[in-house]
Amino acid sequence: MRKLSRGAYEDTKGSVRAAEALAEVTLLTVVYYLVWRNLYDFSMFAYKGKYVLAGVYAALLFLIFENSECTKFGQLHWTDLAVGQIISLVLVNVVTYFQLCLIANGMISAAPMLILTVVEAVLALLAVIAFDKLYFKLYPPHDMLLIFGSESALGLKFKMDSRKEKYRVTGVISTQAGLDRILEEAAKYDAVILNEVPSALRNDILKFCYRYRIRVYLAPDLTDIMIRGAKNNTLFDTPLLTVKGTGLSPVQRVVKRTMDIALCGLAMVVAAPIMLVVAAAIKLEDGGPVFYKQDRLTRGGREFKILKFRSMIVDAEKYAGAVLASGNDPRITRVGKVIRATRLDELPQLLNILKGDMSIVGPRPERKCLADEITREVPEFPYRLKVRGGLTGYAQIFGKYNTSAYDKLRLDLIYIENYSLLLDIKLIILTLRIIFSKESTEGIDKAQEIQEKSRELLEELQKQEQ
Numbered sequence: 001m002r003k004l005s006r007g008a009y010e011d012t013k014g015s016v017r018a019a020e021a022l023a024e025v026t027l028l029t030v031v032y033y034l035v036w037r038n039l040y041d042f043s044m045f046a047y048k049g050k051y052v053l054a055g056v057y058a059a060l061l062f063l064i065f066e067n068s069e070c071t072k073f074g075q076l077h078w079t080d081l082a083v084g085q086i087i088s089l090v091l092v093n094v095v096t097y098f099q100l101c102l103i104a105n106g107m108i109s110a111a112p113m114l115i116l117t118v119v120e121a122v123l124a125l126l127a128v129i130a131f132d133k134l135y136f137k138l139y140p141p142h143d144m145l146l147i148f149g150s151e152s153a154l155g156l157k158f159k160m161d162s163r164k165e166k167y168r169v170t171g172v173i174s175t176q177a178g179l180d181r182i183l184e185e186a187a188k189y190d191a192v193i194l195n196e197v198p199s200a201l202r203n204d205i206l207k208f209c210y211r212y213r214i215r216v217y218l219a220p221d222l223t224d225i226m227i228r229g230a231k232n233n234t235l236f237d238t239p240l241l242t243v244k245g246t247g248l249s250p251v252q253r254v255v256k257r258t259m260d261i262a263l264c265g266l267a268m269v270v271a272a273p274i275m276l277v278v279a280a281a282i283k284l285e286d287g288g289p290v291f292y293k294q295d296r297l298t299r300g301g302r303e304f305k306i307l308k309f310r311s312m313i314v315d316a317e318k319y320a321g322a323v324l325a326s327g328n329d330p331r332i333t334r335v336g337k338v339i340r341a342t343r344l345d346e347l348p349q350l351l352n353i354l355k356g357d358m359s360i361v362g363p364r365p366e367r368k369c370l371a372d373e374i375t376r377e378v379p380e381f382p383y384r385l386k387v388r389g390g391l392t393g394y395a396q397i398f399g400k401y402n403t404s405a406y407d408k409l410r411l412d413l414i415y416i417e418n419y420s421l422l423l424d425i426k427l428i429i430l431t432l433r434i435i436f437s438k439e440s441t442e443g444i445d446k447a448q449e450i451q452e453k454s455r456e457l458l459e460e461l462q463k464q465e466q
Contacts, residue, residue: 021071029058039112064088074135085124141168142190149196154454191215229417247386288314296365298389304357307348311336362390363412384412392431
């Protein structure tokens with residue numbers, strides 16, 4: 001009965017988040033209406049039109065908030081929510097300003113909209129903090145059991161420990177303990193986490209948890225992701241799922257390419273002054289070349305020359321070879337540290353996109369030598385080459401610099417198997433948020449720390465069993 005009661009209580013989370021989002025959007029819309037009503041010439045708008053425009057503003061704000069995932073109070077860190085909301089407000093207010101200009105049949109003052117943006121940003125920050133505290137007061141973290149199948153799977157515990165206000169992993173158990181022992185332990189917890197659990201054992205655990213309403217957090221394997229992108233076949237009384245494995249359809253590729261050209265052309269106009277400043281800073285620091293070219297892989301395994309702003313010393317690979325940079329890599333220049341942290345070193349890739357070698361959204365293009373090395377450990381790694389490499393992408397946004405190759409592959413396949421134009425737009429908006437996220441730039445040293453902690457925990461568990 002405890003599980004059923006807790007499960008029913010958990011079902012209210014979505015309703016609470018929706019109510020909070022609706023309340024915030026309503027508040028911000030009222031502020032917009034007051035600023036517009038008092039700081040603009042109200043006579044230029046029809047009497048009933050003011051309500052329609054307020055409704056359009058609210059709908060647009062809610063849509064952008066939802067697609068930028070900045071109303072997931074309690075799920076994402078409050079700083080990510082705040083940054084996401086402020087970016088969303090800027091986007092909505094820019095669109096709204098030009099909308100008002102069209103209605104007024106001329107350019108109107110931008111000052112009221114700037115005032116509105118500042119006021120709304122402060123209110124959004126206060127709302128995020130308040131709703132975040134309310135969430136954790138209503139829903140304290142679960143006692144969670146991690147069921148792991150290998151040493152590397154233990155690393156998930158330490159990742160979740162970084163968000164102790166949200167996740168509380170209080171128990172761990174190996175798959176080697178056997179089904180009976182695992183189910184006995186699982187019954188004591190509010191939620192379980194399954195990571196690298198063999199499929200037969202995983203099925204039994206899932207059925208048990210489903211029956212008793214124990215929440216399950218599952219790290220999917222590659223076949224799970226492929227099935228998620230499958231199409232239902234309802235021609236027969238036996239349900240069938242169709243997994244094509246062809247990547248994007250011809251129509252999807254045309255739509256995606258059209259969006260790439262349109263958005264890249266606009267982005268080049270906006271980014272040109274920034275690119276000039278970055279280029280001058282690189283040249284002034286050491287007099288070396290501004291750009292760095294490197295062979296990378298894109299759709300179908302084709303190689304192309306990727307273009308980036310140089311962030312390391314000249315001929316950096318002569319000192320260390322083709323290796324990933326660590327957080328304190330001495331090869332990175334002073335300007336390089338700034339442009340890598342802010343992703344400005346990626347801006348020249350807009351030219352690669354216009355040329356057709358890359359897309360705005362897609363898997364990160366890898367070097368052939370590194371891809372070959374990864375493929376020896378993860379044979380499925382080439383699956384991500386079913387689409388063009390991207391300037392940003394699912395793995396770049398939801399992963400970190402230290403994310404393992406296998407986890408990046410899983411994230412990339414989630415994107416490929418669930419592709420839609422709306423998903424591309426969502427990921428582009430989310431890219432603006434991660435520029436300000438410190439976690440997304442965690443280096444290899446952090447991954448090594450997690451690996452060491454996993455090894456120590458495994459050794460401790462083995463001693464307890466002896």
